Amino acid sequence: QAASEGDVASGAHxxxxxxxxxxxxxxxxxxxxxxxxxxxxxxxxSGLKREMSFTWVGWPGKDFGADDRIKIDSLxxxxxxxxxxLDDETxxxxxxxxxxxxxxxxxxxxxxxxxxxxxxxxxxxxxxxxFAQALAAVVKDGDLVWxxxxxxxxxxxxLRALLDNxxxxxxxxxxxxxxxxxxxxxxxxxxxxxxxxxxxxxxxxLGFHTYDYARHFLSSCTRILGLQTTGDSVEAGGRVVRVGTxxxxxxxxxxxxxxxxxxxxxxxxxxxxxxxxEKVIVGVDRLDYIKGVPQKLxxxxxxxxxxxxxxxxVLVQVAVPSRGDVEEYRQLIGSVNELVGRINGRFGTIEYxxxxxxxxxxxxxxxxxxxxxxxVCLITSTRDGMNLVSYEYVASQAQRxxxxxxxxxxxxxxxxxxxxxxxxxxxxxxxxxxxxxxAMPAAQREASFRTLHRYVAKHTAAYWGTSFIAELTRVRQxxxxxxxx
Ligand code: ADP
Ligand code: G6P
Numbered sequence: 421q422a423a424s425e426g427d428v429a430s431g432a433h434x435x436x437x438x439x440x441x442x443x444x445x446x447x448x449x450x451x452x453x454x455x456x457x458x459x460x461x462x463x464x465x466s467g468l469k470r471e472m473s474f475t476w477v478g479w480p481g482k483d484f485g486a487d488d489r490i491k492i493d494s495l496x497x498x499x500x501x502x503x504x505x506l507d508d509e510t511x512x513x514x515x516x517x518x519x520x521x522x523x524x525x526x527x528x529x530x531x532x533x534x535x536x537x538x539x540x541x542x543x544x545x546x547x548x549x550x551f552a553q554a555l556a557a558v559v560k561d562g563d564l565v566w567x568x569x570x571x572x573x574x575x576x577x578x579l580r581a582l583l584d585n586x587x588x589x590x591x592x593x594x595x596x597x598x599x600x601x602x603x604x605x606x607x608x609x610x611x612x613x614x615x616x617x618x619x620x621x622x623x624x625x626l627g628f629h630t631y632d633y634a635r636h637f638l639s640s641c642t643r644i645l646g647l648q649t650t651g652d653s654v655e656a657g658g659r660v661v662r663v664g665t666x667x668x669x670x671x672x673x674x675x676x677x678x679x680x681x682x683x684x685x686x687x688x689x690x691x692x693x694x695x696x697x698e699k700v701i702v703g704v705d706r707l708d709y710i711k712g713v714p715q716k717l718x719x720x721x722x723x724x725x726x727x728x729x730x731x732x733x734v735l736v737q738v739a740v741p742s743r744g745d746v747e748e749y750r751q752l753i754g755s756v757n758e759l760v761g762r763i764n765g766r767f768g769t770i771e772y773x774x775x776x777x778x779x780x781x782x783x784x785x786x787x788x789x790x791x792x793x794x795x796v797c798l799i800t801s802t803r804d805g806m807n808l809v810s811y812e813y814v815a816s817q818a819q820r821x822x823x824x825x826x827x828x829x830x831x832x833x834x835x836x837x838x839x840x841x842x843x844x845x846x847x848x849x850x851x852x853x854x855x856x857x858x859a860m861p862a863a864q865r866e867a868s869f870r871t872l873h874r875y876v877a878k879h880t881a882a883y884w885g886t887s888f889i890a891e892l893t894r895v896r897q898x899x900x901x902x903x904x905x
Contacts, residue, residue, distance in 0.1 A: 434474040434564045434889065437551060439515065439571035441478035441501050442466050445492060452491055454499070458706060458740050458781055460668070460808040461568060461598045467671030467881030469500075472889075474566075476501045477554065479515075479547075483508045504554045506547055513543030515571070516745045523570040525748075526610055527599045528710045528803040533748050536611050545574060548619075552578035559583065562590040564892060567623070569598045574619035581622075592896040594888060595620050596627040596666065597637075599805040600831065604640040613644050621656040624899065625892045627666040629806045629831040634663050662895045666888045667835050668806050669879040675815035678788045687789040695793060698732045699858055702794035704787065704809045705801075706742040707779070709752050712800035712827065712844045713739060717759040717775070719800065719850035724767045724774060726851060732772055733858065735798070736790060740781040753779070791816035796823050796857045800844040804830040810839065814872045821869040823857035825850070835879065838871035 442462045443454035456462070465476070480503040484492055489505065496503055506514065517540030525533035552575055559565060559579075567575050576593050583591050607613060617640060620626055628634040638649040641656075648655045653662050678684050701720070705711035720735050727733070739756070743749045760777045767774045782790070791797070797813035807830035814824060814836075826833050827844035842853045860868075 433562070434472070434566065435477060435555065435559065436465060436474045436566045436568065437477045437555065437572060437575065438465070438568035439479050439519070441476060441480060441496070441503070442469075443496075443499060443501065444481055452488070452495060454495065456784075458742075460806060463670060463808050463812075464668045464881040464884065465568070467669070467674070468885035470671055470674075471882035472885060473500070477504060477551075478502075479504055479506055479511065483511065502554075504551050506550055510543045510546050510550075512745070513540045514547035516743070518544035519571045520743055520746050522610070523573075523616075524599070524710075526606065527570060527602055529600075529602055529606060530709065530803075531606060531609055533709070534609070541612055548572060548574035549578055551575050552582055555579055556582035556586065556588075559588065559591055561588055564592045564594070564889065566888070566892070567593065567595045569596070573616050577619045577622035579622075590896070590900065592625075592892050593623040594625045594627065594892040595623040596888065597633065597805070598629070598668070600630075600803055601628060601633040601637045601640075603636050604643050607636070607640045608644060613640070617641060617645055618656075621654060621661050623661065625662045625664065625888070625895050627664055627888050629665070629667050630834050631665050632834075633805075633831070634665050638663060660899070662891070664888075664891055666884055666891075667831070667879055668808070668884045669876065669881050670808050670811045670815060671881050672811070672815040672877055675788055675791070675812060676818065678785065679792060679816065679818070681785070683785045684788050684792070687785055688792050691789055691793040695734065698734050699730075699796075700794045701733065701735045701796045701798050701854065702790055702813070703735065703737040703739075703798050703800075704790070704812075705737075705739055705799075707739040707749065707752060707756065708742050709748055710801055710803050712802045713737070713752070713756050714759055715802065715844050715847065715850070716798055716800040717756070717763060719847045719854065720775070720798075721759075721763045721766070722847050722851035723854045724763070726855070730858075733854075734772075734774055734776060736776045736778075736794070738778045738780075738782055738787075738790065741779060787812075788816055792820065794822055795820065796825055796854065798825045798850075798854065799827055799830060799832075800842070800850060801827045801830045802844055804832075806831040808832075810836060811876045814869070814876045817869055818873070821862070821865040823860055823865060823868065824872065825853045825857050835875060836872055837875065838868040 440457055442457055444457045446453050446455050521535050576595050641647045641654045642649050653660050760775050764775055791813050799810050810826050810832045824839040826839040828841050833841050840853050840857055842850045
């Protein structure tokens with residue numbers, strides 16, 4: 421059901437739409453409060469929000485009764501957010517059933533985990549339609565609507581149809597994918613492959629993190645829909661749809677400023693004392709099978725088994741619980757717990773615990789202090805759209821110049837020159853990279869850090885968002901000018 425007009429529009433010309441809102445609601449007694457949501461999409465868009473004003477439209481995570489909705493709507497409005505409510509059954513099948521059990525595994529090269537069910541597909545269509553109705557009620561002539569991610573791939577088409585039917589003019593629609601887009605060889609497995617492509621092709625501009633993802637999308641359009649494409653556009657239904665590469669980033673000043681606060685300095689001091697005489701490797705991931713946490717643990721085990729001398733090394737792995745209603749995620753928790761137990765049992769002593777495993781979200785000050793204390797950050801995603809943890813680590817390393825060991829299967833590996841790039845599937849290789857990283861001379865670490873930092877400081881969340889919006893405006897103006905000829 422639609423949010424009211426005042427909620428979404430309130431004078432805003434840019435409307436950002438995503439499944440997840442930046443805040444998750446928590447109920448204490450009869451009162452509702454907010455907690456910041458985790459994930460790269462929320463981190464990047466929150467960074468952009470510091471630079472650019474927009475209304476953020478999304479699903480509040482569950483359904484609420486009429487009285488609660490009034491309270492929640494007004495709380496959300498104070499944060500320039502607006503809710504699209506879905507009944508719990510639709511939400512479950514759309515979010516867990518279709519988005520996270522079909523599109524997510526397929527887009528991350530896990531077709532084995534994909535379970536296609538018609539009821540989930542129906543719910544995905546219903547949920548996208550609910551978003552379209554909510555937006556159509558508030559979008560005005562000339563507005564910019566920026567749709568995010570794999571949850572909302574039918575929305576551009578549904579929204580365009582509603583706007584055209586009601587005679588709205590000049591609305592620019594953009595869509596950005598935060599995950600990889602897989603090779604067309606894999607994408608073509610999807611039973612509803614045509615509908616999904618046609619859904620996004622109603623937008624004016626489609627954005628991807630890397631050139632490879634954009635290329636895979638273009639070849640899917642050619643091979644599945646038989647459309648004409650160039651290196652950066654598709655001709656669909658008599659319109660030219662622009663396809664571009666816009667690598668996302670973070671707000672690095674949030675990290676450098678936090679490092680100057682007494683809270684983070686104090687915590688960093690405590691951690692330094694706690695880990696005195698030890699080297700620290702940090703891992704920060706949502707507990708998702710694409711993050712390669714088992715691969716990381718196995719590589720650390722291999723590293724420990726080969727290590728003969730030098731300081732003790734600990735791995736601090738923070739894993740935020742994620743999508744616990746999907747079976748694959750529940751199984752993952754079991755196998756990760758087992759590996760942590762085995763490795764700690766094998767290499768631990770009374771004085772030394774090799775792996776500190778935190779299965780929860782940590783607060784921002786704690787997160788920054790952990791990044792700052794770590795000599796190495798280890799990212800072993802088996803596929804990952806971008807991976808912003810790699811950027812956050814760099815933004816927190818001005819003092820230590822720690823080493824980033826990064827999987828070649830994360831989008832970030834295409835931009836982050838200066839990282840030690842590894843094949844996350846090759847346990848020996850990752851173990852050797854850890855040894856190399858921990859032994860790297862200070863001058864080399866500093867040079868790598870400078871290269872990495874230059875990139876992260878320039879390619880921020882704000883840079884990403886403003887580049888996309890500038891391009892969307894340009895593409896649309898060019899299309900309008902052509903239509904007048
Ligand atoms: P994804 O979007 O797949 O979760 P990213 O690496 O792009 O991956 O973004 C993850 C975001 O979530 C980062 O901003 C990171 O700081 C945050 N995050 C991940 N794990 C935790 C955690 N355990 N505690 C707090 N924040 C976390
Ligand atoms: C990835 C997706 C985002 C999502 C995030 C967290 O980054 O691209 O759309 O918000 O993971 O996942 P969740 O299912 O908790 O929203």
